[in-house]
Amino acid sequence: MLTRPLTRLGGKTVSIVQEMGRMLLFLLGTFTWLFRPPFRPFQVLKQLHFIGYKSMFVVILTAAFTGMVLALQGYYSLRKFGSEGLLGSAVALSMIRELGPVLAALMVTARAGSAMTAEIGIMRITEQIDALDTMAINPQQYLIAPKVVAGLIGVPLLVAIFDVVGIYGGYLVGVDLLGVSAGSYWSSIESAVEWKDVYGGILKSISFGLLITWVCCYKGYYTRMSAEGLGTATTQAVVLSSVLILVWDYFLTSVLL
Amino acid sequence: MIKLVGVEKRLGGQQVLNGIDLTIPEGKLTTIIGRSGGGKSVLLKHIIGLLQPDRGEVWVDGVDISHLKSNALNEVRKRFSMLFQSAALFDSLTVFENVAFPLREKLRLPNEEVTRRVEEKLEQVGLSGMGHKFPAELSGGMKKRTGLARALIMEPEIILFDEPTTGLDPLMAKTIHDLIIAMQRRFRFTAVMVSHEIPEIFSISDWVAMLKDGKIAVMAPTAEFQQTTDPDVREFITVGGTVPLLVNR
Numbered sequence: 001m002l003t004r005p006l007t008r009l010g011g012k013t014v015s016i017v018q019e020m021g022r023m024l025l026f027l028l029g030t031f032t033w034l035f036r037p038p039f040r041p042f043q044v045l046k047q048l049h050f051i052g053y054k055s056m057f058v059v060i061l062t063a064a065f066t067g068m069v070l071a072l073q074g075y076y077s078l079r080k081f082g083s084e085g086l087l088g089s090a091v092a093l094s095m096i097r098e099l100g101p102v103l104a105a106l107m108v109t110a111r112a113g114s115a116m117t118a119e120i121g122i123m124r125i126t127e128q129i130d131a132l133d134t135m136a137i138n139p140q141q142y143l144i145a146p147k148v149v150a151g152l153i154g155v156p157l158l159v160a161i162f163d164v165v166g167i168y169g170g171y172l173v174g175v176d177l178l179g180v181s182a183g184s185y186w187s188s189i190e191s192a193v194e195w196k197d198v199y200g201g202i203l204k205s206i207s208f209g210l211l212i213t214w215v216c217c218y219k220g221y222y223t224r225m226s227a228e229g230l231g232t233a234t235t236q237a238v239v240l241s242s243v244l245i246l247v248w249d250y251f252l253t254s255v256l257l
Numbered sequence: 258m259i260k261l262v263g264v265e266k267r268l269g270g271q272q273v274l275n276g277i278d279l280t281i282p283e284g285k286l287t288t289i290i291g292r293s294g295g296g297k298s299v300l301l302k303h304i305i306g307l308l309q310p311d312r313g314e315v316w317v318d319g320v321d322i323s324h325l326k327s328n329a330l331n332e333v334r335k336r337f338s339m340l341f342q343s344a345a346l347f348d349s350l351t352v353f354e355n356v357a358f359p360l361r362e363k364l365r366l367p368n369e370e371v372t373r374r375v376e377e378k379l380e381q382v383g384l385s386g387m388g389h390k391f392p393a394e395l396s397g398g399m400k401k402r403t404g405l406a407r408a409l410i411m412e413p414e415i416i417l418f419d420e421p422t423t424g425l426d427p428l429m430a431k432t433i434h435d436l437i438i439a440m441q442r443r444f445r446f447t448a449v450m451v452s453h454e455i456p457e458i459f460s461i462s463d464w465v466a467m468l469k470d471g472k473i474a475v476m477a478p479t480a481e482f483q484q485t486t487d488p489d490v491r492e493f494i495t496v497g498g499t500v501p502l503l504v505n506r
Contacts, residue, residue: 127345130307130341131339133305134305134337135334135338135362136331136332136335136363138331142362
């Protein structure tokens with residue numbers, strides 16, 4: 001009787017390790033196909049349009065309000081120490097180092113990641129992936145590799161847009177509404193932000209782009225053959241991607257700082 | 258020639274294939290019949306390497322494909338096409354693009370040549386002028402015909418048909434059967450079809466095999482198959498064949 005929970009725990013642990021192994025093999029397989037011809041630049045552009053361009057609206061909206069609320073909170077905190085002039089650097093550093101990469105990645109997960117899982121999952125259920133196989137076209141090369149490349153390119157670009165819009169959102173509230181001087185807002189950014197902050201943000205966003213496309217494509221590719229299975233796969237993809245983004249962000253930040 | 262030797266497969270804790278020994282004659286239409294859920298589609302997927310057997314071998318012209326790596330398997334698959342039960346059309350592409358897909362991906366032909374070949378195939382399956390439609394706008398029969406055109410476009414040596422008439426009305430089923438047999442007689446490809454359509458399949462098949470309990474119970478030329486004394490096969494084909502008589506009464 002005592003061994004039953006242990007057996008269950010052991011079984012669960014083994015299945016988690018197996019799943020992780022399968023995920024790693026899926027990623028390695030995709031990378032292998034990435035460098036083999038035929039190359040499909042049009043497919044990459046199509047995915048870039050889907051992941052990047054179509055996510056712009058939600059990213060810009062999130063960035064503007066994040067920058068605005070950051071300026072609002074930052075202004076009242078800094079005013080207690082008479083340092084309102086540092087508002088620009090506070091907003092910019094928060095945006096470039098943390099909020100830009102993390103929030104943009106979470107938005108891409110919610111908008112494009114879930115759609116990727118659903119699309120690939122439906123293709124699996126309706127045998128479209130098997131059809132590719134029968135035509136001697138590797139589905140990982142045709143379907144997954146362009147999405148991964150688009151994620152690696154698209155997410156950093158979205159993060160760059162997020163950072164710029166967020167800083168301008170902060171400017172709008174800090175300078176136009178709360179009366180911080182425009183000169184001190186920009187000059188504090190210029191003096192506080194270093195290349196390594198920007199570089200760290202880019203590095204994070206590239207790794208998040210890989211993480212989102214990897215997890216979401218994997219979950220769709222190996223979805224169970226039912227509508228319920230597809231729903232579960234989509235939920236798991238979004239939850240796992242979001243959690244991994246936050247966990248990976250912590251580890252990357254601790255290395256970069 | 259396609260040859261399966263002692264193929265076994267277990268799926269979801271159930272023994273689906275239990276020692277399949279089967280030789281598919283070249284240039285002929287062989288139909289595999291059997292009960293629903295009996296493993297006919299699983300067998301078909303083994304022939305094209307979509308599934309690997311737990312035990313046994315699958316030989317395609319002297320090559321055992323059961324343990325081939327991805328690249329080598331793709332080389333063998335270039336000789337195949339498959340018409341899926343659901344047609345498996347790419348829903349984001351039009352009928353024309355679906356049929357053109359293998360040409361564009363595998364042969365990289367100029368656009369004029371692709372257009373010529375696709376329109377020719379669409380005409381052969383009776384879908385002229387339907388190229389602009391998306392799969393969601395098609396009836397079941399039109400989807401199957403599009404799938405058939407896509408399967409034929411590369412002029413493969415072997416075509417697998419997974420229940421090509423399931424879900425279609427009798428007239429449309431006959432149209433699809435007539436198309437398959439007309440194409441097979443014209444291009445002389447090796448055809449393997451999984452079907453429940455008894456007695457219709459007897460008029461189009463060269464060979465018939467029956468799958469029972471994960472094994473091939475009987476395989477013979479069609480006329481000989483219809484005379485078999487195996488009681489299970491007799492029961493299966495008689496029930497299928499007597500339905501129209503019951504309706505006529």
